[in-house]
Amino acid sequence: MATSTKSSSKKNLVAEHPKALIIAEKPSVANDIAKALGGFTKHDEYFENEAFLISSAVGHLLEIAAPEEYEVKRGKWSFVNLPVIPPHFDLRPIAKTESRLKVLQKLIKRKDVNRIINACDAGREGELIFRLITQHAKAQQKIERLWLQSMTPAAIREGFNKLRSDDELIPLADAARCRSEADWLVGINGTRAMTAFNSKSGGFFLTTVGRVQTPTLSIVVQREEQIRKFVSKDYWEVRAEFIAAAGIYEGRWINPDFKKDPADPDARENRLWSEAAAKSIVAACRGKKGSVSEESKPATQLAPQLFDLTSLQREANARFGFSAKNTLGLAQALYERHKVLTYPRTDARALPEDYLETVHKTIEQLGEHVPEYRQFSTAILKGDGKKSWIKPNKRIFDNSKISDHFAIIPTLEAPKNLSEPEQKLYDLVVRRFLAVFYPAAEYRVTTRITEVSGHQFKTEGRVLVEPGWLTVYGKSSQADDELVPVQKNESVQNETVELVALKTKPPARYSEATLLSAMESAGKWVDDEEMREAMAEKGLGTPATRAAIIEGLLAEKYIVREARELIPTAKAFQLMTLLRGLDVAELTQPDLTGTWEHKLALIEEGKLDRNTFMQEIAQMTQKIVKRAKEFNSDTIPGDYATLKTPCPHCGKSVKENYRRFACDSCGFTISKTPGGRAFEYEEVESLLKEKTIGPLQGFRSKMGRPFAAIIRLTEIPLDDADYPNAGFKLEFDFGNSGGEDEETVDFTGREALGVCPKCSGAIYEDGMRYVCEHNTGPAKTCDFKTGKVVLQQEVSAEQIKKLLKQGKTDLLTNFKSNRTGRGFKAYLALDPKGKIGFEFEAKAPAKKRAGDKNETDSGSKPKRASRSKAKSEE
CATH class of the missing domain: 3.40.50.140 (Rossmann fold)
Known part of the structure; x- marks a missing residue:
């Protein structure tokens, strides 16, 4: 009871x-x-x-x-x-x-x-x-x-x-589920279909595709194809110097009748395509007098709009070299941990119309919290002396340009304990925020035409009259390109005139900044900022996902980052060749997939039914698999190369097809993707020339596990029926096996890298390993060795020298766990018994925050991570 x-x-x-x-x-x-x-x-x-x-x-x-x-x-x-x-x-x-x-x-x-x-x-x-x-x-x-x-x-x-009601968020939830399920359907089916197609001749050639990832890759590949096919053209410019009473100025010859021609993007008003024509202009103008006419007019320039995530990532990449992923992480930390920025994963560049009072308080606080912003804060709040510059303005305050989130701006919180990268990004956002409330910058732009012997030379100058918003970036009223003044009806003397020989240049490779712009406009490069904003709703991915898409392409080795350039690999070109050959337009034309993203936005707005969208995705998936499954030919049509290095067997040309590099004359042939890894042209050229290359990473076993190896071209015995008339075959070299039948290695003439920590013998480089001289052959007496590649981290001979001399390597940053696939940083270190293991960076003590309990005392020593055994990946 x-x-x-x-x-x-x-x-x-x-x-x-x-x-x-x-x-x-x-x-x-x-x-x-x-x-x-x-x-x-x-x-x-x-x-x-x-x-x-x-x-x-x-x-x-x-x-x-x-x-x-x-x-x-x-x-x-x-x-x-x-x-x-x-x-x-x-x-x-x-x-x-x-x-x-x-x-x-x-x-x-x-x-x-x-x-x-x-x-x-x-x-x-x-x-x-x-x-x-x-x-x-x-x-x-x-x-x-x-x-x-x-x-x-x-x-x-x-x-x-x-608090908002659940019903209000149902459309957003539907769009979220559609995005997730659509990515799953296209990713799983597309990846498995293309992998099955590429693995038909054996092995496991993992070929990942994605609803957004692959069209993004297509943008990069198309640009690289333009660069490779680009044929530079010679052109000439004629440049002259003129002496006026007040000084000397330069002018460039122009064609006054020039009109832009979309069919000839290389044409410019100052370019001459004939050297003879350029020389005739030089001869006609040398030493002659010229008459001058000029036009000056005022021009204004508004401050750039507030940041959304993509424009912030572009700016941070261009200014500081930050990757899109890094910028997102910094912005998220400034929002979440430091609370000094508003929500960063936004596609809006405007603020709510009722936000004027909040903006006023924010600018006021910025002036109080950060001395270097005080003069700008004061100027904005004081305005013209009667009214502040914070006022209703559709370019800044516009509800119609906001979906879920508004533009990224600073909050009322004072910045404290920011790291250097965080401070840089915070300052970028704050100055953009302050600048947008300033008046426009005012210029006086002068265009001067000097006519000599019937030929016209143009000179342009620009003077900053009122810096306006440029004040926030340290500019003052001063000449940018102020011209030497010329009096009315003054006659000028040609001092020198010369022709300059130049060549047209290929389009630039994408950086993360320019690729983000291309993704934002679904691959259509648009220079006009307002037009780009109008097209943003049909972009590839969303501001929150674009960084992850680029990182995914890097992780899958479809692109590599060299300095700030993004360069597609042979694997990327092979995938594009396959998709084009199969006519899978949805995965090769960025604007088509941009339409899918637009439809997700319509679902969020309640203007499109979830089931209708998913039916379209299912049909798209069926089509992708059907095209791959029903393609009968083993060869995919494509733009294939002829290698520079001749056939190692007969000396004739080696040509590329979809699956192989082959010599038509003697039958020599090697796979383009041994072990599921695509050869770069430079690699296969080196292999044909040197007969060996490596170690190379990115190979995969039949079950899909990654491994590294050296590749060799070995001569084929005359009686080998599997390779008639080919002369050479491709083989993986993993180093000596260490078994009973292993032969003793002769290290005569090789450089010793250091002393063995186990037996005091010498350590040498040998194939895919570094090994003690006493650890080869049937009579070996030592077991010390380590791989050239450890968990996908290549270990150089220089690092092995450090390990043997100092007890550990430098901090190596590209290890990847076999179990979880996650990357990590560690030192390779020797223990007292001469075994190699990982030693991890000591973590700095956590900073104690007000209100936190049971925090580690800031003066306590961090614990040293335990050392675990390092295994080579072979």
């Missing part, structure tokens, strides 16, 4: 004190919400007070997956199992974060939780993270949405006063 009373009391307590469960996207946000609302007790994985429970995900906790009967196991990627278009999608916990998912499930099922507040990031991906969690937990409670543009305590409290 007592038990029954106790149970009844507990039920009544639950009924009387229901609570809302707040689910944030990250633990740091949950912590910020708890601090902003106040009165919480901290438990292991959540906060609690009388009204709320707060916990968080750690990004995505679940991933969509096909039902088990539709799943295709790795190693069985054949056309038999394609296409995979399941009637519905299941959810699968992500293993590394499953414990966090269980915490949230437990909280959702608590009897006293009667509503759930979605406090994940305000956007498509945040919505998806939350929806998948509640779907997996079968949550039945009422749902509300916390929509935050800023992470300041005041903004968080204001957000809770304006």
Whole structure:
């Protein structure tokens, strides 16, 4: 009876004190919400007070997956199992974060939780993270949405006063699910179909494609093809110097009748395509007098618009060389941890129309918090002496140009303890924010025409009259290109005239800044800023995903980054050749996939049905698989090269086709993709010349596991029936096996790299390894060796010398775990017994923040990471 009373009391307590469960996207946000609302007790994985429970995900906790009967196991990627278009999608916990998912499930099922507040990031991906969690937990409670543009305590409290209804966010949730499911369908089916096609002749040639990734790659490949096909043309300019009473100025010959011709992009008003014509102009003008006419007119230049994420990434890449991924990470930290910027994952460059008072306070605070911004803050607030420059302006304050989030601007918080890169990015945003409220910069632009012997020479000058917004960037009223003045009717004397021989240049390779612009406009390069903004809704990906797309292409070795240039690899060209040959336009024409992104935006706005979109994606998927499956020929048509290096067997030309490099004369042939890795032209040229190359990375076994190796061309015995008349065959060299039949290596004439830490013998480079001289042959007495490639990190001979002499290498940054696929940094280090292991960087002590408990004392020493055994990847 007592038990029954106790149970009844507990039920009544639950009924009387229901609570809302707040689910944030990250633990740091949950912590910020708890601090902003106040009165919480901290438990292991959540906060609690009388009204709320707060916990968080750690990004995505679940991933969509096909039902088990539709799943295709790795190693069985054949056309038999394609296409995979399941009637519905299941959810699968992500293993590394499953414990966090269980915490949230437990909280959702608590009897006293009667509503759930979605406090994940305000956007498509945040919505998806939350929806998948509640779907997996079968949550039945009422749902509300916390929509935050800023992470300041005041903004968080204001957000809770304006919670949005669940129904209001259904279109956004539909768009999020469509994006996820569409990417899954196209990625899984496209990747498996192209991998199956490329692996038909054996091996495993992983060929990843994606709904957004592959059209983005197409942009880069098309530009590289333009560069490769570009034929430079000679042209000439005629330049002259003229003496006026006030000084000397230069002019360039122009054709006054010139008109732009879209069919001839190289044509310019000052270019001459005939050297003889250029020489005749020089002869006609030398030493002659000229008459001058000029026109001066005022010109204004408005400050650039506020930043959205893509324009911020472009600017940071151009100014500081920051990658798009790095810029996003810095902006997210400035928003989330430091709380000095508003939400960064935005595609808007305007502010809400009711934001004038907030802007006024923000500029006021900037002047108080940061001395270097004070003069600009004061100028904006003072304005023309009667009214500040902060006023209604559709270029800055426009609700129609805002979807989920407004432009990136500073918050009311003072910046503290920013790293150097964070400070650079913060300053970039603040100065753009301040500049947009300043008046336009004013110039006086002068165009002068000097006519000599019937030929016209143009000279242009520009004087900055009023710097306006340029004041924020340190400019003052001064001449940029001020011309030497010429009096009315003054006759000038030609001092020198010369022709300059020049050549047209190919288009520039993409940098991350220019590729982001191209993605934003679906591959159509648009110089006009306003036009680019108008086309942004049909871009490739979203501002929040474009950085990840570029990083994915780098990770898959479709492109490489050299300085600031992005260069496509042979693997990229082979994929484009395949997709074009199969006529899969959806994955090769960026503007078509940009249309899909536009339709996702329409779903968000409630203007397009989710089912209609997914039917179109399913049809697209069917088409991709059908084209690959039904293509009968083993050769794909394409623009193939003839190698510079002759055939090593007969000396004739070696030509490329889709799958091989082959000599038509003698039958010599090698695969273009040995071990699933595509040869670069420079690599195969070197292999034909030197008969060996490597070590090279990126090869894959039949089961898809990565490995590294040296490749050799070895002569074929005359009686080898598998290679008639070919002379050479391609072989992988992994170094000596170390077995009983291993021959003793003769190291005579080779450079010793150091002393063996186990037996004091000499260490030498040998094939894919560094090995002790006493660790070869059947009579070996030492077991010391290490690979040239350790977990996909190439280890140079110089690093081995350091290891042997100093006990450890420099910090190496490109290790990749075989188990998780994650990259990590470490030193290779020797232990007292001469074994090689990893030594990790010591972590700096965590900084203690106000209000935090049980923090490590800032003066305590960090723990040293344990040393683990380093295994070479062979």
